[in-house]
Amino acid sequence: MNLTHPAWLNTLLAVALAMSACGGGGEPHTAALDEDGCALTDTAALAASQPSALCRGKAGFNDRQLLGLGGNGRACADCHSPADRFQLSPAKAQQRLATMMATGVDDPLFRPIDANDFRVLGAAARDFTNLTVNGLMRVTMPLPANVKLLDCGAAVPCPAAAQPTAETQADVWRAVPSILDARLTGPDGQAPAWPRGPNPSGGYQLDGRIDTLQAQALSALRSHAGTTVDAQPAFLDDLAAFQNAMFSSPGVKRLAAAMAASAPLPDPDPPLNALELLGKQVFNRACAQCHGNLGAHPSGSAPIRQGIAGTPTLLVRYHDILTACPRPVDTVNPPRFQFAPCSASQMANVRTYQITNSGTPPSGTACGGGAPQPPCVTRVTTSDPGRLLITGYPAAGGPGDIQKLDIPSLRGIAQTAPYFSNNTAATLEEMLEHYKQFFKRVQVQNPAAPLLTTQPGVTPPVVDRPFTDDETPALLAYLRKL
Ligand code: HEC
Ligand code: HEC
Known part of the structure; x- marks a missing residue:
């Protein structure tokens, strides 16, 4: 996919920035509040006047200018789009590219660092196939x-x-994973621990390599937003405060509050009908050993602890x-x-x-x-x-x-298609088809199948067996309620 040379876009960007800098200065910013109780403004200069760390963080999350940091025009929200459950789908990227081409208005999602041909063409790179066809961003690791x-x-x-x-x-x-429920999906300190660090008990990023939301934001600013000056710790704290308050459902929000208060933990599931309840049983049997619904940590991103009743097998952290x-x-x-x-x-x-x-x-x-x-x-x-x-x-x-890779939480999963770390399953159905094949291969590789031992009558019925075709509708119904 080819783009016109970005030079004209840069000129347009400069004009757009200049206009936004002088426009809107007279707006009162105390009157209206948004759904998070934050003053209705997206102007970074006003962020400091926001009523709370959450609101300052929200303004920072949406801030493309990042004054003084020397960024590339990208905000966190350019990839973690608030309107799309804080993630990015290939369809959305494609639509944004089409809009940019049609209007000539720069969209900072499209920067040479995330073009396929960046290593060859550098600043002139323009092949955005990975972004628009697969919804994938470049992650560079030493x-x-x-x-x-x-x-x-x-x-x-x-x-x-x-x-x-x-x-x-x-x-x-x-x-681009959603940042919803990030409050619960970092390192959890629970068993099972991986034999090697970093973060043997889980972490942020698809591979669990980062331990705090602050460190994560700093790394995102450097790598995705191209900042040349590091953000102040207070700014990173604000970003963390905002992300820590974003949940996929009221149930998960209540769960997080109960965890913080060391109160009894509510089940974050909404009310379930008979089919969905059946699906939950199937989930607990075929998925929960990794996406640990029955585990010691209720985030759903920690595997079941090794050695609990009915778990004869060595369960591990990363898969x-x-x-x-x-x-x-x-x-x-x-x-x-x-x-x-x-x-x-x-x-x-x-x-x-x-x-x-x-x-x-x-x-x-x-x-x-x-x-x-x-x-x-x-x-x-x-x-x-x-x-x-x-x-x-x-x-x-x-x-x-x-x-x-680290095990992701599946809360809110119905609303964040496509699935997997490389977006290779377009729908929940395709995702389950992948697991069907995965479980078959596990059994071929290891007929003793420690991952999925059949244990009739074991309570709780955890590490058990793959889901069957008959059970798929129930499992799907439950996944849509998570
Ligand atoms: C260019 C697109 C892009 C931008 C801009 C971006 N991110 Fe991300 N973000 C990603 C990708 C891709 C990953 C997954 C990277 C990996 O696993 O190696 C990610 C991962 C994350 C995660 C980890 C989520 C999890 O479940 O482990 C958090 C939190 C996050 N980003 C927050 C931020 C914040 C805060 C900002 C702004 C300072 C930001 N991101 C800017 C693309 C982006
Ligand atoms: C052996 C451990 C294991 C089992 C069993 C398992 N998963 Fe996963 N799951 C993972 C890991 C690790 C990932 C991250 C890999 C990736 O996305 O490429 C993942 C990713 C996913 C994703 C993608 C999440 C996203 O945001 O894109 C979904 C959906 C999912 N699993 C659902 C299920 C369901 C449903 C089952 C049961 C049928 C199941 N998993 C069983 C380990 C497991």
């Missing part, structure tokens, strides 16, 4: 010392002769549910599992990583057995290596951190 990118680009398979490149960072493309591209293909005919293949534009985001496992931390024990082992090399071809990019840890008798 490569751990023992991880290299290979020079085979997005080729699958990567030829055996491929060589490491000089790149010191990797780009992955990720969906690979095979959403990254390319996806495994069964070698047996007829196939025992069949994932939806990734589209060409998703496959364009694939790279091959070479991980040298030195046998010393952080890469850990070498492949093939317990330490000490001779050094060895692992290759992985994926659109998103997940926590591997934070830790460089490939394997200790297993795939280590490769493609491991």
Whole structure:
């Protein structure tokens, strides 16, 4: 998708900014309050006069100018759109691009850093396929010392002769998650903990790499909004105060209040009909071991604690549910599992990583057995290596951190399509079809299936079995109520 050269857009932007700076100065800003009790203004200069940290944070969240920080015209709200449950869908991005093209009014969502061809064309980049077709933004991560990118680009398979490149960072493309319920979805301090940090008990970002909303906002300002001066801690606190007050439903808001007051925890579900109640049972059996409805932490983003009654299996914090591209293909005919293949534009985001496992931390024990082992090399071809990019840890008798992501909360999920970290499921139905294949593969890989052991009569009925086709309507009905 090509854009006209951005230079004229920059001129337009300068004019628009100048106009907004001198317009509206005479408006009284004390009279009207919005639904959050904040003065009705989006002018950053007035933010300081807002009645509370929440309101200052709200103004900051929507502030494109970020005076004194040297940003690129983007507000948090450009990606986490308040009108769209604080997330971004590909349809919305496409619509915004069309509007910008038709009106000539700059939309800061479209900045070269998030164009596919940014690494090649820099400021002249203009291919917004990932943004408008997939709803994905560029997330750049420094490569751990023992991880290299290979020079085979997005080729699958990567030829055996491929060589490491000089790149010191990797780009992955990720969906914009909603910030609703952020109050509950950071580190929770609960078991099960992951054996390696950062944030062994969960965190912010799809890979859980950030521990506080303040640190998250600072990183977003630098990477997405291009600030050259770091925001003051008070500004970051205000942004956190705002996000901490945004909930997906009154039920979750009540839950958060009860947690803060150490009061008995209410079930955040709304009243459920018979079908939805059935769906909740199916959810607790097939989904809750990870999206822990029955866990110790009520956020729904912490897995069930290991070792509770009826849970014979070792449950872990971070998971690979095979959403990254390319996806495994069964070698047996007829196939025992069949994932939806990734589209060409998703496959364009694939790279091959070479991980040298030195046998010393952080890469850990070498492949093939317990330490000490001779050094060895692992290759992985994926659109998103997940926590591997934070830790460089490939394997200790297993795939280590490769493609491991944090478990998201599913509250309000019906209103935030598409789904998964790379937006590869357009609907709840497609999402469930992915899990159907995922569970089939789990059983192929591990017939003992510790993830989904069938346990007739076990109370509570947690780690149990996949949902059946018959149960899908009930499960969908419940998911729509979350
Ligand atoms: C260019 C688009 C963009 C902008 C602008 C942006 N974000 Fe984000 N945000 C993302 C993406 C993409 C992720 C997921 C990144 C990842 O997992 O690596 C994310 C993740 C988050 C998360 C983590 C949510 C979770 O469930 O873990 C929070 C909180 C957040 N952003 C807040 C902010 C704030 C506050 C600002 C403004 C200071 C901001 N974002 C600006 C795209 C954006
Ligand atoms: C083995 C652990 C595990 C199980 C079991 C599991 N999930 Fe997930 N789920 C995850 C992880 C990890 C992610 C994040 C991966 C991603 O988005 O690419 C995720 C993501 C999701 C998302 C996407 C959220 C979003 O905002 O895009 C939905 C929806 C979801 N799961 C629903 C379910 C349902 C329904 C079930 C039961 C049928 C289920 N999950 C079972 C671990 C699990």
